[in-house]
Amino acid sequence: MIGKRYTWIVCFCSLCCFLGFNTWSFADTQHISFAYLEAGLKDLNDADRHVAVQLLAKELIRDSGNEIKVFPLNSMAEMLDMIEVGKVNYVIINSYLYLTGRQKLQPFLTDEIWGIQRAQEAKENYVLVVAQDFNYQNLQSLLGKSISIHKDYLLVNFYLNYLVKKEAKLPINKFFKRIKDTRTDSQAVLDVFFKTSDSCLVPQYIVDLVAELNPSVLKGIRIVHYSGAKFIPALVLRLKNNSVDTSNMIRNNLLTLSDNARGQEIMNLFSIKSIKPINANALQDMIKLYDEYQSMAVEK
Numbered sequence: 001m002i003g004k005r006y007t008w009i010v011c012f013c014s015l016c017c018f019l020g021f022n023t024w025s026f027a028d029t030q031h032i033s034f035a036y037l038e039a040g041l042k043d044l045n046d047a048d049r050h051v052a053v054q055l056l057a058k059e060l061i062r063d064s065g066n067e068i069k070v071f072p073l074n075s076m077a078e079m080l081d082m083i084e085v086g087k088v089n090y091v092i093i094n095s096y097l098y099l100t101g102r103q104k105l106q107p108f109l110t111d112e113i114w115g116i117q118r119a120q121e122a123k124e125n126y127v128l129v130v131a132q133d134f135n136y137q138n139l140q141s142l143l144g145k146s147i148s149i150h151k152d153y154l155l156v157n158f159y160l161n162y163l164v165k166k167e168a169k170l171p172i173n174k175f176f177k178r179i180k181d182t183r184t185d186s187q188a189v190l191d192v193f194f195k196t197s198d199s200c201l202v203p204q205y206i207v208d209l210v211a212e213l214n215p216s217v218l219k220g221i222r223i224v225h226y227s228g229a230k231f232i233p234a235l236v237l238r239l240k241n242n243s244v245d246t247s248n249m250i251r252n253n254l255l256t257l258s259d260n261a262r263g264q265e266i267m268n269l270f271s272i273k274s275i276k277p278i279n280a281n282a283l284q285d286m287i288k289l290y291d292e293y294q295s296m297a298v299e300k
Contacts, residue, residue: 030066030243030245030246031066031067031069032061032066032067032068032069032089032090032250033068033070033071033087033090034053034057034060034068034069034070034071034089034091035070035071035079035082035083035088035090035091035092036070036072036073036091036092036093037074037075037076037079037093037097038072039074039154040093040094040096040097040152040234041092041270048269050072052270053070053092054070055262055266055269056266056270057069057070059253059257059266060250060253061249061250061253064249066246066249071087076097076104079101080101080104083105083108084108089238089239089241089242090242092116092234092235093234093235094154094233095154095231095232095235095283095286096154096158098235098237098283099286099287099290100290102287105237108239108241109239110237110238110240110242111280112237112238112247113235113236113238113277113278113279113280113282114235114236114237114254114275114277115234115235115275115276115277115282116232116233116235116270117232117272117273117276118203118205118233118273119203119205120205121205121229122229122278122282123229123231123232123282123285124155124203124229124230124231124233125203125226125227125229126155126156126159126202126204126226126227126231127201127202127203127204127207127223127225127227128200128223128224128225129189129199129200129202129207129222129223129224130142130192130199130221130222131192131193131195131198131221131222132220132222134198134199134222136222139163139164139168139225142176142198142199143175144176145176145177145199146177146179146197146198147172147176147198147199148180148182148188148191148192148196148197149179149182149200150181150182150185150187150188150202155233156201156202156203159201159231159289160172160201162293163201164176166293166296169296169297180197182200185202185203185206186206188200188201188202189202189207189210189217190217192220192221193217193220193221204223204226207221207223228285230285230286231286232283232286236254236275251277254275254277257275
């Protein structure tokens with residue numbers, strides 16, 4: 001009986017090999033989980049965002065025979081709960097949310113960090129823009145005035161809060177007469193150009209893009225403040241609960257993401273230029289600003 005069973009198994013395995021099936025695939029398959037916080041990815045509508053992340057996840061395990069599951073999460077608390085019980089291997093997170101939750105995240109993170117770039121430069125420079133004829137002396141010149149800002153861009157909003165808190169010791173809703181939430185960053189620049197807002201705060205590359213499409217815009221606006229190149233908008237973080245093989249596979253596929261048409265299409269869906277490995281020191285400018293902001297007093 002045992003001999004017949006052994007013969008049947010050998011014949012079955014031989015048939016599978018002949019047909020091109022890998023009889024050991026189920027044992028070798030690795031199950032990888034990828035989580036992301038929906039906040040900070042508002043440039044895409046819900047359907048497009050979910051599709052884009054699913055496509056990215058599939059691309060990261062391409063040709064591996066592994067399985068990957070994506071978890072869209074609503075809060076840092078929800079993400080931390082999943083991380084603590086080992087249900088997440090990688091996370092995509094807006095850098096502002098990383099800053100707010102980094103102390104709790106840190107015990108679970110490796111030193112492998114990937115920076116997501118929206119523009120050509122690795123770090124973004126945020127600029128304060130006013131109309132060309134606006135009598136701007138310093139930030140106090142905007143007290144009681146209006147500002148346009150794309151509120152879904154969390155780091156830009158953080159930096160505006162930082163500037164006003166540092167210079168005026170006030171929250172932004174008490175400093176500005178009106179804060180207009182624009183649908184896009186470029187709309188904020190056009191608000192200043194057409195004088196429907198006194199000012200705006202946007203990444204510098206957005207001003208360059210608007211000016212490239214409409215050169216006359218530069219004649220109607222003026223940049224009065226530069227943050228300096230400090231900000232990386234979003235991060236991909238590797239957690240400690242990854243096997244060496246999984247880490248190597250994901251790393252290689254991220255490095256070569258832009259080398260194929262599928263990868264380029266995914267980045268276009270996200271409106272990003274690239275995903276590149278960065279050193280932890282590259283986050284220090286943002287961390288320093290956030291810690292300084294937390295320590296500053298503000299008038300009630």
